[in-house]
Amino acid sequence: MKADGDLSNYVPDFLVKTPDGTVWIVETKGRAEIDLPQKMTRLRQWCTxxxxxxxxxxxxxxxxxxxxxxxxxxHPPTSFAALVAGFTEYQDMQ
Incomplete structure (x- = not known):
């Protein structure tokens, strides 16, 4: 749901499956969006x-x-593990 209450569709930017079998949804943004905290809360719930x-x-x-x-x-990461370790915003929600 958007900040204005409208429903929206969601298509992840990237899906990554790591050797341990975990499926990572990678969400990328070039600019801040008003709906971002709400989107990340919903994405966290979907993952759970x-x-x-x-x-x-x-x-x-x-x-x-x-x-x-x-x-x-x-801080460009050199591996996917470095990306996950370096980009922890919204991770405390998990």
């Missing part, structure tokens, strides 16, 4: 729900990472 719904052995866990353009330009 999807992980709980797929509790079969070998089923993936779902996580997300928010990558802002200015942070990426200031």
């Amino acid at each position: 729900d999807a992980t709980e719904a797929s509790q079969a052995e070998g089923a993936p866990a779902y996580r997300f990472v928010y990558v802002d353009q200015s942070g990426f330009e200031r």
